[in-house]
Amino acid sequence: MDYTFQYGQVWPYLPYMIKGAWLSLQIAFLAFCGGMLIGTVCAAVKTFGGGFSRHAVNAYVVFFVNTPQLVQIYFLYFALPDLGIFLSSYMAVLLGMTLNAGAYLTEIQRAGFESRRQSEMEAAEVLGFSRLQQIRYVILPHVAKVLFPPLSNHYILMTLGTSMAAIFGVEELTGRAFNINSETFRSLEVFSIVAVIYVFVTLFASVALALFGRFAFRTKMRVV
């Protein structure tokens, strides 16, 4: 154990790493938005849809939830070119993460769809609320309170999941860590700094989401 840490060589790369963190956040955000879109549609189909569409959604969710995201992206990146579909590494990662997120978010959103109560909607109708007002004032606050904590939790997990992009050569935070590592050979220093950046980024996201949830939906979320 005669290892001396030499951070001096790695510090100049800090701005480079932070730019990588920005790309990580961007991938996580885009994939989450895409996943939300898929998740909302699929959850609606799963709750209200008919036989065939429901089975199709079920198959999609069960398949993507039960296989690793890494292998899904491997498949998209390496197998699709055989069919003549060429994705850049960035697109493959983004598409893989979106599809994966869509499956998980379907499961989460379904719980929200099921938490709405018929009696509440009828009460709103009696009070003369229009359909839009019903959604805005009765259903959304209720569902958002149930859904916001698990959704923000999944967003944090997705931010961590973007580190997978490094394996396919996307230069986000982890990818840049690999780059710096091969330039300086200061592996422990590089990866410890990167780990701390990840901690700060997700901690910041957690605090922001918890505050937003507390003010917007009156959720009782705790960061630690």
Added chain:
Amino acid sequence: MGSFFGELWSLATYHNILFLAKGALTTIALSAFGCILGGLFGTLLAVARLTSGWLSWPLRAFALLFTEFFRRVPFLVTLMLCFFAFQFGGFDVSTLTVGCVTVVLIGTAFLAEIVRAGLQSVHPNQWHAAEAMNFTLLQTIRYVILPQAWTVILPPAFGFFILFIKDSALASQIGVVELTYVGKVFNNRGFSAGVSFGVILLAYFMLSYPLSRLGAKLEKKLGTSRTR
């Protein structure tokens, strides 16, 4: 399509299937190891966070920092940290050992939170009653809290185990020969990516799906016994 099945047929030799089974076993062993040891250490950390009194603040601080750090660092980065730490520490260990250590570290952090949530789900009155009966903290947890909390702890802990089967795919990056690595080897042997990774996806599905059904059943069963 014909070539696809032809290739699948030539993949299905005795040694390839044996290799695949070994990979699947490694995947299961890796996540089971992480969950069992992680569950033990995680329980210790959860109890450490519930201690009170100013003398035990270093314990609480350590437990808090440990869980927060390893829950907020990606699997891949923790893996690389462990990998290089072993290398620079001068330990000559196999990549499987590095993978196991990583998995235990991460499992400990996540399971500590699950156990803590379970312990805190027991009504405060129970804690106060035990305190009034002069139970120590460990006695309270052993005789009063855990018998009530384990039905809350077990379903998410099992869910985490299933999640871990899929997350441990990243261990292939340092060369642990588990399912994903087997897929890469198949691909390098000349099988097309669609076949080799398709088989791996299917293998993961066959591992994970029955377990997740079991988990759902477990949740239902324990859930009803809790409300009774």
